[in-house]
Amino acid sequence: xxxxxxxxxxxxxxxLILIAFVVGGLLLFTWNSADEKKMExxxxxxxxxxxxxxxxxxxxxxxxxxxKLRGEEKKTYSYKVxxxxxxxxxxxxxxxxxxxxxxxxxxVFNYKPGSSGSWFLSLLPTLLFILILGGFxxxxxxxxxxxxxxxxxxxISFGKARxxxxxxxxxKVTFDxxxxxxxxxxxLTEIVEFLKDPKKYADLGARIPKGVLLVGPPGTGKxxxxxxxxxxxxxxxxxISGSDFLEMYVGVGASRxxxxxxxxxxxxxxxxxxxxxxxxxxxRGTGIGGGHDEREQTLNQMLVEMDxxxxxxxxxxxxxxxxxxxxxxxLLRPGRFDRQVTVGxxxxxxxxxxxxVHARNKSLAPGVSLADIARSTVGFTGADLxxxxxxxxxxxxxxxxxxxxxxxxxxxxxxxxxxxEKRSHKITDKEKRTTAFHEAGHAxxxxxxxxxxxxxxxxxxxxxMAAGFTMHLPTEDKMTLSKKYMEDQLVVLLGGRVxxxxxxxDITTGASNDIQRASELxxxxxxxxxxxxKLGPISFGGDDHEVFLGMEYGKVKNYSEEIxxxxxxxxxxxxxxxxHRCIEILTTHRDKLDQLALYLIDHEKIxxxxxxxxxxxxx
Ligand code: ADP
Ligand code: MG
Ligand code: ZN
Numbered sequence: 253x254x255x256x257x258x259x260x261x262x263x264x265x266x267x268l269i270l271i272a273f274v275v276g277g278l279l280l281f282t283w284n285s286a287d288e289k290k291m292e293x294x295x296x297x298x299x300x301x302x303x304x305x306x307x308x309x310x311x312x313x314x315x316x317x318x319x320k321l322r323g324e325e326k327k328t329y330s331y332k333v334x335x336x337x338x339x340x341x342x343x344x345x346x347x348x349x350x351x352x353x354x355x356x357x358x359x360v361f362n363y364k365p366g367s368s369g370s371w372f373l374s375l376l377p378t379l380l381f382i383l384i385l386g387g388f389x390x391x392x393x394x395x396x397x398x399x400x401x402x403x404x405x406x407x408i409s410f411g412k413a414r415x416x417x418x419x420x421x422x423x424k425v426t427f428d429x430x431x432x433x434x435x436x437x438x439x440l441t442e443i444v445e446f447l448k449d450p451k452k453y454a455d456l457g458a459r460i461p462k463g464v465l466l467v468g469p470p471g472t473g474k475x476x477x478x479x480x481x482x483x484x485x486x487x488x489x490x491x492i493s494g495s496d497f498l499e500m501y502v503g504v505g506a507s508r509x510x511x512x513x514x515x516x517x518x519x520x521x522x523x524x525x526x527x528x529x530x531x532x533x534x535x536r537g538t539g540i541g542g543g544h545d546e547r548e549q550t551l552n553q554m555l556v557e558m559d560x561x562x563x564x565x566x567x568x569x570x571x572x573x574x575x576x577x578x579x580x581x582x583l584l585r586p587g588r589f590d591r592q593v594t595v596g597x598x599x600x601x602x603x604x605x606x607x608x609v610h611a612r613n614k615s616l617a618p619g620v621s622l623a624d625i626a627r628s629t630v631g632f633t634g635a636d637l638x639x640x641x642x643x644x645x646x647x648x649x650x651x652x653x654x655x656x657x658x659x660x661x662x663x664x665x666x667x668x669x670x671x672x673e674k675r676s677h678k679i680t681d682k683e684k685r686t687t688a689f690h691e692a693g694h695a696x697x698x699x700x701x702x703x704x705x706x707x708x709x710x711x712x713x714x715x716x717m718a719a720g721f722t723m724h725l726p727t728e729d730k731m732t733l734s735k736k737y738m739e740d741q742l743v744v745l746l747g748g749r750v751x752x753x754x755x756x757x758d759i760t761t762g763a764s765n766d767i768q769r770a771s772e773l774x775x776x777x778x779x780x781x782x783x784x785x786k787l788g789p790i791s792f793g794g795d796d797h798e799v800f801l802g803m804e805y806g807k808v809k810n811y812s813e814e815i816x817x818x819x820x821x822x823x824x825x826x827x828x829x830x831x832h833r834c835i836e837i838l839t840t841h842r843d844k845l846d847q848l849a850l851y852l853i854d855h856e857k858i859x860x861x862x863x864x865x866x867x868x869x870x871x
Contacts, residue, residue, distance in 0.1 A: 270384050273377045293339075296331055300343045303350060315339070424483040430476050431609045431634070432602025439593045440464070440481050443568055447485035447521045450566040461591040462558055463569040465529075465584075467576045468595030471635030474572040477595065478525045481570065488522040490515060494531030497550045505532070505550035513557040513567070521566035526554075529571040533579045551580060558588050597633060597713050599857045600626050610638045614645050617655040625661055630679045630856065631714045632668070640668045679714070686752060687712045687720045688852040690762055692845050693751025693838060694722040694744055699867055700837050701740040706864075710848070711857045720852075735783045738773060742830035743837070745770040750834040751845060774826045775819070784822045792819060 299305060299321075308319035315333035333339040427437050446453050446460045453460055466474040482489035490512055497505040516522040526532075532550045561567055571589060573579065583589050598606060604626035611622060629637065641656075643664035648656045691710050698704045712720035749763040782789030792811045811819075838845055844867060851858055851866060858866070 270381065273380055273384075291331065293334060296333075297339075297342045301346055310339075424486075425476065425479040426483045427480050429609065430473055430480050431605035432598045433473060433477065433595065434602075436466075436477060436593055436595050437480075440477065443570075444481055444484045447481070447487050447523070447566065447568060450521050460568070461589075462561070462567075462587060463571065463583075463589035463591070465576065465589040465592045466570060466572040466595050467574070467592055468572075469574050469597065469633060471633035472595045472597060473634045474595050475525070475527060476634070478523065478570045478572065482523045482525075485521065485523075488516075488519045489525060490519075490522060491525040491527065494526060494528040494533065497532050497547065505546055506553035509550055509553040509557055513561065516567045517561065517565065521568075524567065524569045526569065526571040528573065529583070530573045530575040530578055533571075533573070533583050535578055535580045551583075555582055555588070597631060598637075599711075599713055600630075600855060603629055603632060603637060606634045606637045607641065610641045614641060615655040617653075617657040620656060620658055620661060624658075625665070629665065630684060630712070636668050640664045643667050684712065684853060685849070686756065686760055686762065688849040689751045689755045689845070690748035690760075691720040691722050692848040692852060693747035693749075693834075694766075695747075695848060695863065696751075696841055696845055697744045697747035697834055697837055698722065699863075700841060701743060703737055704740055704744060706860060708860045709857065710852065710863060712852050713856050735777070735781075738777055738781075738783070739826070739830060742770050742773060742827065743834045745773070746827075746831050746834045747838070750831065750838055751849075754835065754838055754842070755845070755849075770827060770830070771823070774823045774830075777826060778819050778822045784826075786822055787815070787818055 296317075304321050305319050306322045306325065308317060310317050310333070315335065317331045317333050317339075318328050319331070320328055430437060443460070443464060450460075466477060468474055478491075479489060492508065492512060497508070512524055516524050532547050532554065534547070534551075558569065569589070576592070604622050607622040607625055625640075629640070632640070640661070641664070644656045644660040647660040647663060651660075653660075691712055695707050695710045698707050707722060709723040710720075711723075714720070745766045748766050749759060752759050752763065777783040778787060779792040782791065792815065847866060848858070848863075
C-alpha cells in the first residue's frame with residue numbers, strides 16, 4: 253500500500269488550511285474597512301476630546317463605532333475603528349473625566365459584542381488558526397514522544413522525563429536476575445545500601461558517589477544492573493537514553509535534564525539512569541562542524557544539575573557507556589561520575605548462570621547441557637546468550653518439537669555468531685588453546701622473575717582487540733625503573749610468543765602487540781636511557797616523546813649512519829637475550845605452564861590467589 257505517501261500528504265493538510273485562512277482573513281479585513289474611511293482616525297479622537305460626542309456604541313469585536321454628536325441627536329455617524337483597544341485607551345480617560353464633571357449630560361457608552369453571526373464569522377479565522385496550531389503541536393508532540401519512549405510507552409509528556417519505579421509493573425528486577433556478574437554486583441551493593449537509608453550515611457558523614465559509570469560492551473547487562481539496583485533498593489528508576497537527546501529540538505534536551513533531576517529529587521531516594529551517555533557526554537567541541545550545540549547544552553545542563561544537588565540527598569545517577577574514552581573529562585571529575593564499574597564479558601561460570609536464568613521458562617531436552625553451551629560460547633554477552641536460547645526455542649517450535657535439543661542450540665549459536673557483526677568469528681577450541689598457552693607464558697615469566705609486579709588476574713576472555721590478558725598489580729609506585737627491571741619486563745612481554753613456540757612449534761599474530769611493545773622498550777633502553785654498554789650513556793634522537801612513540805618522521809637525527817646501525821644491533825641483542833631467558837624459564841617450568849594453560853581452558857580466568865596456589869602446589 254501507499255500508506256506512507258498518504259501519511260506524508262496528510263501532514264501537509266493543516267499547513268494548507270492555515271495558508272488558506274490567513275489569505276482569506278486578510279482579504280476579509282481589507283474589504284470590510286475599505287468604504288468606511290471617510291475620516292482620519294486622529295480626527296475621530298479629536299472629536300471625542302472636544303466633547304462633541306454625546307452618545308456612542310462600540311462593537312468590541314469588529315470595531316464598528318456608531319456615535320451621535322451633541323446637538324445633532326437624530327443623526328448617527330459610523331466609523332470603523334482599526335483597533336478597539338487603542339481606541340478605548342485613546343478616549344476612555346477623556347470620557348471618564350467628562351462624565352464625572354457632567355453627571356447630568358454624561359456620554360452614553362454602549363458597547364455590544366456584535367451580532368452572533370458577524371461575531372462568529374470574524375472570529376472564525378482566529379479560532380481555526382488556534383485549533384490547527386494546536387493540532388499541529390499535538391501531532392508533533394506525539395511523534396516526539398514516540399521516538400523518545402521505545403521501551404516504555406507511559407511517557408508523561410513533551411519535555412518531561414519518563415519515570416519508572418523500581419517496584420513498578422509487578423515484576424521488579426533484582427540482583428537475582430543478573431547472573432554471573434558477582435564483582436559488579438558487589439561494587440553496587442554499597443549504592444543499594446545507601447539508597448535504602450540515605451540518612452544513615454549522612455549522619456555518619458560518609459560520602460557516597462553522586463554518579464556511577466557502568467562501562468562495558470553492549471549486551472553485558474548494564475541496563476539490567478541499573479534496574480536491579482533500583483529494584484533491590486526499592487526506589488524509583490528514572491531513565492533516559494543519551495541518543496534520545498539527539499532527536500530533540502533545541503533546548504528540549506536541557507529542559508528534560510532539568511526535569512529529570514527535579515523529578516528525582518521529588519521522589520528521592522531515586523535512581524537516574526542515563527543510557528548511552530557518550531551520545532551527549534562526548535568531549536565538547538568535537539564532532540562535525542565544531543560540535544553539536546544542542547548536545548553541548550544538554551551536557552552542560554547535566555553537569556550543572558550534578559553539581560547542584562548535595563551529596564546524600566538520596567539521588568544517584570547511574571550512566572552506561574561502552575566508550576568511556578570519548579567522554580568529556582568534565583563528567584569524570586570528582587563529584588560527578590567518579591566511580592566506575594566495569595561490566596565485562598561473562599566467564600564460563602557466568603555464562604552458565606546466565607543460561608540458567610534464561611532457560612527457566614524453556615523446556616530443554618534431557619541431552620542439553622548448559623555447561624557445554626557455556627564452554628563453547630567464549631566472548632558471548634548476556635544478551636547473546638539470551639538470544640541464543642530464544643533462537644533455539646523458535647527453531648524447536650518450527651520443527652514441532654516439545655523441547656529444545658542440542659541440535660537447535662548448535663544452529664542457534666551459529667546464527668547468533670553470524671548475526672552479531674562485532675564478532676567476526678566464533679572462537680574455536682584451537683584458538684582457545686593457543687590463547688591459554690600464550691597468556692600462561694606471560695604469567696609464568698612474571699612469576700619466576702623477581703621484582704615483577706604480582707599477577708592479579710589471567711584471562712582468556714577476549715577484551716577489545718586482545719584475545720586475552722594478564723593483569724599485574726603494582727605493589728608500589730615506581731618513579732624510576734632499573735635496567736634489570738626493564739630487561740625482565742622484556743622477558744614477560746615475550747612470554748606469550750615463546751610459549752606458543754615451545755608448545756605448538758608455531759607462532760601466531762596474537763603476539764604482535766607484545767612484540768611491538770618489546771621493541772619500543774628495547775629501543776628506549778638504548779637511545780633514551782643509555783642502558784647499552786656498547787653505546788654508553790648517551791641519548792640519541794631528538795624529541796624523547798617521538799622516539800618513545802616509535803615515530804621516525806619529524807625526528808631530529810643527531811647521529812650518524814654508523815651509530816644508527818649500532819643502535820639496531822644493540823636493540824636486537826637486548827631482545828634476543830630476553831627471548832632466550834624466556835625460553836629457559838618456560839622450558840624449566842613446562843609442567844606449570846601446562847597446568848596453568850589447562851586451568852585457563854577450563855575456567856577462562858584465574859585470579860591472583862588461585863594463581864599463586866597453583867604455582868606453589870607440588871607437582
Ligand atoms: P546493556 O545495557 O549492557 O547493553 P542489557 O542490560 O540491555 O545490556 O542486556 C540485554 C539483555 O541481555 C538483558 O535484558 C538480559 O536479558 C540479558 N542479560 C545481559 N546480561 C545478563 C546477565 N548478567 N544475567 C542475565 N541476563 C543478562
Ligand atoms: Mg542497555
Ligand atoms: Zn601477549
